[in-house]
Amino acid sequence: MAATRRPGRNHLFVPGPTNIPDRVQRAMIVPSEDHRSVDFPTLTKPLFEETKAVFGSTEGTIFLFPASGTGIWESALTNTLHRGDTVLTSRFGQFSHLWIDMAQRLGLNVIVQEEEWGTGANPQRIEEALRADTNHEIKAVMTVHNETATGVTSDIGAVRKAIDAASHPALLFVDGVSSIGSLPFYADEWKVDCAIAGSQKGLMLPAGLGVICVSQKALKAAESSSGPNDRLAHVYFDWADHQKQNGAGYFPYTPALPLLYGLREALACLREEGLENVYHRHAVLAEATRQAVAAWGLKTCAKEAKWNSDTVTAILVPEGVDAAAIIKHAFVRYNLALGAGLSQVAGKVFRIGHVGDLNELSLLGAIAGAEMAMLDNGVKVQPGSGVAAASSYLRENPLAKS
Ligand SMILES: *Cc1c(COP(=O)(O)O)cnc(C)c1O
Numbered sequence: 001m002a003a004t005r006r007p008g009r010n011h012l013f014v015p016g017p018t019n020i021p022d023r024v025q026r027a028m029i030v031p032s033e034d035h036r037s038v039d040f041p042t043l044t045k046p047l048f049e050e051t052k053a054v055f056g057s058t059e060g061t062i063f064l065f066p067a068s069g070t071g072i073w074e075s076a077l078t079n080t081l082h083r084g085d086t087v088l089t090s091r092f093g094q095f096s097h098l099w100i101d102m103a104q105r106l107g108l109n110v111i112v113q114e115e116e117w118g119t120g121a122n123p124q125r126i127e128e129a130l131r132a133d134t135n136h137e138i139k140a141v142m143t144v145h146n147e148t149a150t151g152v153t154s155d156i157g158a159v160r161k162a163i164d165a166a167s168h169p170a171l172l173f174v175d176g177v178s179s180i181g182s183l184p185f186y187a188d189e190w191k192v193d194c195a196i197a198g199s200q201k202g203l204m205l206p207a208g209l210g211v212i213c214v215s216q217k218a219l220k221a222a223e224s225s226s227g228p229n230d231r232l233a234h235v236y237f238d239w240a241d242h243q244k245q246n247g248a249g250y251f252p253y254t255p256a257l258p259l260l261y262g263l264r265e266a267l268a269c270l271r272e273e274g275l276e277n278v279y280h281r282h283a284v285l286a287e288a289t290r291q292a293v294a295a296w297g298l299k300t301c302a303k304e305a306k307w308n309s310d311t312v313t314a315i316l317v318p319e320g321v322d323a324a325a326i327i328k329h330a331f332v333r334y335n336l337a338l339g340a341g342l343s344q345v346a347g348k349v350f351r352i353g354h355v356g357d358l359n360e361l362s363l364l365g366a367i368a369g370a371e372m373a374m375l376d377n378g379v380k381v382q383p384g385s386g387v388a389a390a391s392s393y394l395r396e397n398p399l400a401k402s
Contacts, residue, residue, distance in 0.1 A: 011336040013366040015148050015178055015312035015353030017200035017207055020262075024204055027265035028258040035257065041249020043260060048246060050267050053275065054202070055176075055195050055213040056186035063242050064263075066256040067210035069177035069198030071237065073099050074106070075212055076173050076194035077140075078234035080221040083107045085139045088129055088170070090114075090121045093147035094342040099175060103142065106232055111138070117344055118303040120147060120154035123162040130166035140171040140193075146179035149342045151300060151314035151351065152307040153183065160190045171218055177201055180211075181270060182282045182311045182355050193218035199259060202311070204266045204356045209259040214239065269357075273400075279310075280401040285354045285363050286310035288393045292367045292386030296374070301349050311355035312339065315370075316348060321379055323350045329373045336369035360394045 012019050034040065051062045065071055081087070087108050091097050092115040103110045113125050121143045130138060141163060146153045156174055163170060171193040176185055180195065181202025187195045192215065199209035214222075222239055241252040270278055290308065293300055293315055301314035317323045323341050327350050330336040339351030352366055364387055371386045 006335045008335060011334075011362070011365050011369060013353050014337050014339040015201065015351055015355050016198075018202075018204055018353065018356030019358060019362075020204055020206065021266070021269055021357045024262050024265045024269065028206075028262040030258055030261050032257065035255055036250065043264065044246075044249040044251075044255075047260060047263060047267075050271075051211060051263070052213060054181045054185070054267070054270060055192075055197070056184070057188045057195070057213050059188050060195070060213040060215055061219060061243075063212050063214065063239055063246070064251075064255065064260070065210040065212075065237060066208060066254075066259075067237075068200075068207050069175070069196060069210060070098070070102070072177075072196045072198065072210035072212050073102055073175065075210070075234070075237035075239070076196055076218075077103055077106055077108065078232040078237060079239050080171060080194070080218050081108060081139055081232055082230045083232055084109060084230070086111060086137045087140045087142055088113070088126065088138045089142040090126070092117055092120055092150065092152065093144070094149035094344075095147055095175065095177070096144040097343065099142060099144065108232075116303065117150050118152060118301045118307065120152045120307055121159055123155065123158040126159060127162035127166050130163060130168040130170065133168065136169055138168070138170045140173055142173045142175075144175040145185070146176070146183060146309050146311055148178040148312055148351075149314070150302065150345065150349075151309040151312045152302050153179065153309045155306075156190050156192065157186070160192075171221060178311055178355060182278065183309075184279045187213050187215075191215065193221075199263070201355050203263065204269065205259060205262045208256050209263060274402065277400050277402065281359075281399040282310045282354065284394070284397045284399055285358065285360070286313065287397070288360075288363060288390040289313045289352055289354055289367065291393045292371075292390040295385040295389035296371070296379075296381040298381070301345060312351055312353050314339075314341070314345065314349040314351045317350065317374070318379060321377060322347050326350055326370075326373045326377045326379070329376055330369055333376070334369045334372060336366060336373070338366075338370060338373075359399065360391075364391060364394075
């Protein structure tokens with residue numbers, strides 16, 4: 001009889017959902033409770049303050065929605081923009097594509113700068129487009145910070161500089177779903193008007209809690225609607241409804257209670273490690289992964305080192321090899337979940353997610369498993385080469401900065 005149980009722990013190395021620390025998992029085992037009770041704000045009020053740290057913000061306003069990251073994209077667009085408004089964005093992977101698709105379906109006029117997959121937002125092109133927009137038709141610039149499909153990180157500080165260099169008043173919306181909590185993010189310094197995060201990646205929680213950090217400028221944009229007809233419809237994601245209740249620690253509807261307890265614990269984990277150490281750990285683990293890829297003689301989807309993401313590495317398999325077969329085999333044979341190639345890169349890449357709660361040895365398990373799955377599928381890598389390269393890099397480079 002075929003076994004129905006996969007023994008041992010599943011090695012979860014998709015770039016979201018990510019591994020949940022045991023203490024965060026335990027913190028979510030709570031009885032249901034009255035979310036209108038006098039006690040409830042003891043949990044919630046500090047969350048609105050403490051969550052700002054992962055956004056690199058003290059000035060922003062946090063909203064917490066029972067939603068995934070996609071819902072928070074919608075929240076940013078619909079609260080601040082009007083039907084027919086023009087937005088400027090770049091497409092270089094499946095997530096930037098999906099956000100564009102949403103903006104178009106909402107009735108926005110989307111100017112898309114096509115960038116090669118494996119690269120990211122081009123600040124110079126953005127600046128040129130903004131300079132040419134002398135009437136300030138462009139109301140917002142939308143950028144995906146970390147394109148999870150290709151393992152590419154864009155330079156948001158440079159995008160901000162481009163907007164400022166053009167002296168353009170457009171809002172800046174940044175998708176930080178697979179970066180916030182794992183990669184350095186400075187919403188105040190970069191003047192990000194809507195910074196978008198989801199719970200199941202850097203925040204080490206299950207999916208279901210959408211988080212947005214909103215600037216004063218974006219809150220003003222949300223207030224100055226020019227009439228009900230040309231507003232983009234939004235009810236569930238309306239910030240004003242939340243603002244009326246959040247100050248006292250309540251929500252306009254039932255929050256996902258266990259996730260709020262989980263968020264409190266996850267933020268405590270990040271604080272105890274220290275955000276600088278968290279960011280450094282991701283940089284070291286990512287570099288170790290890239291050393292393994294180089295030792296295998298393979299290439300990443302990211303075209304140049306400056307695009308390398310420290311939360312996910314997309315690895316190009318040799319011509320004639322089906323990356324999907326490697327992913328399936330890794331799961332069935334070695335209980336290792338690798339990320340699939342999406343859309344344009346389907347079958348061409350597999351992804352190792354190194355985002356959230358992981359360390360040297362968990363990463364080495366994934367590298368060993370990827371290596372075995374590739375060998376089993378006819379990829380002629382030198383057995384042990386990836387593990388050797390990654391482990392020697394890790395021995396030289398401690399995870400903690402301080
Ligand atoms: C995962 C992800 C999303 C989508 O988030 P969901 O929580 O799946 O809705 C959006 N953008 C990026 C960059 C992501 O990695």
